[in-house]
Amino acid sequence: MEPPVSGPRPRTCRACGKKFDYPVKGSAATRHHCAECVELPAETRRVLERLSARIAALEHSLRRLPKQP
Numbered sequence: 001m002e003p004p005v006s007g008p009r010p011r012t013c014r015a016c017g018k019k020f021d022y023p024v025k026g027s028a029a030t031r032h033h034c035a036e037c038v039e040l041p042a043e044t045r046r047v048l049e050r051l052s053a054r055i056a057a058l059e060h061s062l063r064r065l066p067k068q069p
C-alpha cells in the first residue's frame, strides 16, 4: 500500500482524470476525487469513472501501438 506521508501529494481524479493535490486545507477533494467531482451526484461520478477507466485503457493500448514511420 501507500507509505504514510505528511503534506499534500499529487493524485489523479478517478472521475475526470485531473491531477490534484491531496490533502489540501479547505479543499473538499478526497483521496480519489478532485474538489469538482466530489460535488457530483454519486451516479454521475460512477459514469465518469467508467468512462475514465475506458480512456485509460485506450491510452494504454495506444502507447503499445508500433510507431508509424
Ligand SMILES: [Zn+2]
Pocket (backbone or CB within 6 Å): 013, 014, 015, 016, 017, 018, 033, 034, 035, 036, 037, 038
Ligand atoms: Zn475530478
